Amino acid sequence: MAVNFSGYHPYHPFPSQTGYIADQSQLLDITGRGPNSTGTPPKWSEHHRPSTDTYVPSDQVYGPIKMPDSFSFTVPDQVGHIDMETGTITWKENAEHAGERVTVSFPPKERPMLDPYDYYTDDPCSIRLERIPASERGETVLHDFLRQDGGTLIDAARHLAAKGAITSEVCKTDLDAFVKDTLDFFTGGRYTQQDISVLRGQVDQVVRELAEQSKAGKEMDIRQVRTRLTIAGADTSAADLFQFHKVGRILEDSLREHGGTLNIVEYGKTGVTVAAAKKFAADHGALGKMFRQTVDRLYEQHRKMLYDTQHKHIDSGRYWNPALFHDSSVTGLEILDVYAKADFGNPAALAQAHRTASNMVLQHCHRFNLPSTRYVDQHDKTSIEDYAAWVNSQIFG
Numbered sequence: 001m002a003v004n005f006s007g008y009h010p011y012h013p014f015p016s017q018t019g020y021i022a023d024q025s026q027l028l029d030i031t032g033r034g035p036n037s038t039g040t041p042p043k044w045s046e047h048h049r050p051s052t053d054t055y056v057p058s059d060q061v062y063g064p065i066k067m068p069d070s071f072s073f074t075v076p077d078q079v080g081h082i083d084m085e086t087g088t089i090t091w092k093e094n095a096e097h098a099g100e101r102v103t104v105s106f107p108p109k110e111r112p113m114l115d116p117y118d119y120y121t122d123d124p125c126s127i128r129l130e131r132i133p134a135s136e137r138g139e140t141v142l143h144d145f146l147r148q149d150g151g152t153l154i155d156a157a158r159h160l161a162a163k164g165a166i167t168s169e170v171c172k173t174d175l176d177a178f179v180k181d182t183l184d185f186f187t188g189g190r191y192t193q194q195d196i197s198v199l200r201g202q203v204d205q206v207v208r209e210l211a212e213q214s215k216a217g218k219e220m221d222i223r224q225v226r227t228r229l230t231i232a233g234a235d236t237s238a239a240d241l242f243q244f245h246k247v248g249r250i251l252e253d254s255l256r257e258h259g260g261t262l263n264i265v266e267y268g269k270t271g272v273t274v275a276a277a278k279k280f281a282a283d284h285g286a287l288g289k290m291f292r293q294t295v296d297r298l299y300e301q302h303r304k305m306l307y308d309t310q311h312k313h314i315d316s317g318r319y320w321n322p323a324l325f326h327d328s329s330v331t332g333l334e335i336l337d338v339y340a341k342a343d344f345g346n347p348a349a350l351a352q353a354h355r356t357a358s359n360m361v362l363q364h365c366h367r368f369n370l371p372s373t374r375y376v377d378q379h380d381k382t383s384i385e386d387y388a389a390w391v392n393s394q395i396f397g
Contacts, residue, residue: 270336281295344392
């Protein structure tokens, strides 16, 4: 089972959203047997068993029968022979080891170690399977580093544990991509061949440590890796690198195109995510400074995307009042900035951001004689605060 080093879980507050996990304590018991039962069990929920000759272990009602590690028996003094045609049994005296106590063992079969790169053969006559970067597959991603969730390192560690050496060219290519994606993400493309060489050697050592964990029968744990990583001169642990990755995934999920109306909730959620990423960066030294520059770069890229997309629609003539929607677009970006510049984790700062955003919306409404109740809602503020609490639990919890 692959280990997800990022630990990222998308934000899905509503049951209609994909990935929503229900609170089991709030579900109704329709089987008729639980404490929250609402009736008798339906027929399809009952389990029917054969009436005779059915072996059910006392500690295991359903599922495959678990064999013991060993069992003992006494060799009988008689042996029965069954005539399959008549069903009669003929007993004969047993002269071999009669009465002796015998123990039979069932040692567990040694499972072969999985080598994922066995599927990525370099044989020119076979189908060659390669990992294609998400951006090249047509997926919308901020950066390919945000798809490097640790699978490459895990597969390489399994391959190393199985083969004793990195023998697959595909494995080597994947590790090269991991190194370059990491450097590119943090430096904005400003890295050297020396940076690649240093980090590649350190990543190889991380893979060796993970392989040793696997060979020792342990689950691979990036937190137990001692090797430090150097990213364009900035030092970090392997575990912290994937914490940066997790924050980046949360940021990516929030940097998406907003609706055509002035929606405080959408701008607010994106803004507080940016504010949280900046706070995280401030607490993580030299690499944090590089991460902050990446956050700023992605944020400006997002603002430009919003502006260009919305004004493309305005210029197309699809809106009945271009001036109103232009003002709505500009006001939305200003609200986005208000939340992005707030001191994340400070309730007073978030409350001030709410007031400033509400005032901006009111001014927009007054300029175009719009009913302010259409835009300002206490529920919006609560939604932003709930989301900010989730972001806090994911990044700083």
